[in-house]
Amino acid sequence: MRDCAKDLEKNGHLKRVSVEVDANLEMGEIHRRVYDAKGPALLFEKVKGSPFQAISNIYGTEARTDFIFRNTIGKTKKVIELKADPTNFLKNPLSYLSAPFTALKALPKKQWFGAPIKYAETTIDKLPQVVSWPMDGGGFVTLPQVMTMPPKSKNIMESNLGMYRIQLTGNDYKANKEIGLHYQIHRGIGVHHTMYNELEDEFHASVFVGGLPSHAFAAIMPMPEGLSELTFAGMLGGRRFRYLYEGGNVLSADADFCITGVIRKKEKKPEGPFGDHLGYYSLQHDFPVMDVKKVYHRKDPLWHFTIVGRPPQEDSSFGYLIHKLVKPLMHQEFPGVKEIHAVDAAGVHPLLLAIGSERYMPFRDKKPEEILTQANRIIGSGQTSLAKFLIISNHADNPNLHCHDIADFFTHVLERVDWNRDLHFQTNTTMDTLDYSGTDWNAGSKVVIAAVGEKRRTLSTEIPGNLSLPNGFSKPLIVGPGILAISSPNFEKETYQSDVSAIGEALKSIDPDKYPMVILTEDSAFLSAELNNFLWATFTRANPSHDIHGVNSYVEHKHWGCRGSLIIDARIKPHHAPPLIRDEAIANKVDMMMQPGGTLAHLLS
Secondary structure (H helix, E strand, O other): OHHHHHHHHHOOOEEEEEEEEOOEOHHHHHHHHHHHOOOOEEEEEEEOOOOOEEEEOOOOOHHHHHHHOOOOHHHHHHHHHHHHOOOHHHHOHHHHOOHHHHHHOOOOEEOOOOOHHHHEEEOHHHOOOOEOOOOOOOOEEOOOEEEEOOOOOOOHHHOEEEOOOEEOOOOOOOOOOEEEEOOOOOOHHHHHHHHHHOOOOOEEEEEEEOOOHHHHHHHHOOOOOOOOHHHHHHHHHOOOOEEEEEOOEEEEOOOOEEEEEEEEEEEEEEEOOEEOOOOEEEOOEEEEEEEEEEEEEOOOOEEEOOOOOOOOOOOHHHHHHHHHHHHHHHHHHOOOOOEEEEOHHHOOOOEEEEEEOOOOOOOOOOOOOHHHHHHHHHOOOHHHHHOOEEEEEEHHHOOOOOOOOHHHHHHHHHHHOOOOOOEEEEEEEEOOOOOOOOOEOOEEEEEEEEEOOOOOOOOOOOOOOOOOOOOOOEEEEEEEOOEEEEEOOOOOHHHHHHHHHHHHHHHHHOOOOOOOEEEEEOOHHHHHHOHHHHHHHHHHOOOHHHHEEEOOEEEEOOEEEEOOOEEEEOOOOOOOOOEOOOOHHHHHHHHHHHOOOOOOHHHHO
């Protein structure tokens, strides 16, 4: 990580913060300001309460992410392309000649002596205790690489390297002796946890921070089958992942820090709250706890961290890089699907856009058929199974359409969708753990919206003049073609049904072909101000089965549809987690520091 910092600084991508900064809220506020301004990576030279320096925002722009991996991303992509389709080698052997050697030379390597990580030991309380948001339960590791091994195994290729957030302090954790790990049972580490529950063996785990930039990315990358995280880290890093064993734990030889310990198999402790990447807090829940054995660090280490919050944030570049690398695998994983876009501005998992292909029965009237099969494949596979809203179109209807052009995609779909036919719900199912819009923690619903065929309507971009709103509803504003936002009364359980009925009755006066989608919100001016506001507020706050309504709705043979406009209730509900709000005093302090002549003015100059 220190080498990466020097490389970034030499090429104008990094600036130093030489004044002392508090890891409690101040570092996070500075990071957010610089990220929002598309500014440089930051090296904090003096962290209050810690002897260690810290670095953030190294992935702060797509261009800087490309720069970091400029020498290795092409070779890595070749390996993934070859795994996606081995016949590529036969079609163009010269282009792929180096790919097998790239993978072979990237295999992890055991370090027998002289591992940099063993330079010295420290304690948890000496590490930078980064608190990103006012309600955070303590200091967190926000870019951890957590490594576990299956029982009885010493084969490093069987390891799991994942990014599961770590709480260092706060709550009921014993200082320097316990830390919290936030992970679910279906994750790779959770599979190992289940295995250990059947045995007497201790469940060893190690938390790495820093090291080569590729190591953090490998911990979050959805791996192609047969490719280990460590081999991928070696390919993208241009250097083999070096490791060693220490008392039952695996150590990354090149990490900046390594926390070793044993996860309690049967006991959990409260973890959180934590200001998360959906733009809300994930609340306090019981999660596994690890007994800390030792904390190692290399010479002159850098504490690598990021700040998450309402997207986009620095971690958005992970999505950019993932898409760039795994695009060749998509057609193998999802046959017939042309594009998929997990919408970052909506928190990634709440909204997925896709373009599929209809090849069934070409002589019949066009309607969603094959793309429904493809949609079911998408919401039944891996990370994409966390999607809450999946909107899918047909490639042949507009070969020039791309789902990364979000505004055009919504217009295309709304010009073609049939609310009588094209809504497909899954109720009483699972939901992303970080999404609190559902009926319970990790429980909610999904909806697939599938649009196929010729354009059937012309969407309006004018506010309807004949709309008479009921009491409490006001300020109808256009979000985009065919999408109307209406300021609505605050959600109350007692008046919920009457509110929906009243607005549904009022909307009968407008032409559903001009306004096929209506969003209920506390503040229509905010929701309509920019596309990202619409994406975030609408799709993070709505549970499809409970919050989708419609004008002249009906149920026929267990299928729900509506003959008028679709209504999405995107109001904040009592069970939702609170949104992330900056600490005003800290924000004012950073304002002063960043003014012309201030101690941080140089960061944005």
